[in-house]
Amino acid sequence: MIRAASLAAALMLAPVSLSAQDAEGDPIMEFESVDEQMNAAIANAQATAPRFLALLDNPPAGASNFVFKFPLEGYEHIWVGTVERDGDYLTGRLKNNPHAEGWKLGDLVRVPITAISDWGYVDRTGVAQGYYTVRVMIDHMEPVMAAEVRRQYGWDD
Secondary structure, three states: OEEEEOOOOOOOOOEEEEOOOEOOEOOEEEEOOOOHHHHHHHHHHHHOHHHHHHHHHOOOOOOEEEEEEEEEOOOEEEEEEEEEEEOOEEEEEEOOOOOOOOOOOOOEEEEEHHHOOEEEEEOOOOOEEEOHHHHHHHOOOOHHHHHHHHHHHOOOO
């Protein structure tokens, strides 16, 4: 089972459930580790990671909110913001309140680039770029929530 942080800060893998937010962590969507759509989204994010790294190294005018996702404790795919590159690693702070014990919102992490499971940023027009796993997750949300995510990410055209 793979878990992904939900929309609290940005958005986990074949859906099993969407858990309600509580003091234990932000809402998550659970996907089976063999889910083909989610695994394809992760593979796409990993294949395009060099593009993300190039944008991070030299952000285009107006680009903002650079984030990446990785499997915290090997299973909870969680968003990280305040991203900086450190050689073959990315550093940043957890943008979701994790379910994994011993971690909390805002904790500093250092992640090998090879462990990235998704990435994203907002372009100068306000449209979210990347977010491959979020695009899969939308298909498994209630219609009202899916519409709101599309609107917030600038994907509602």
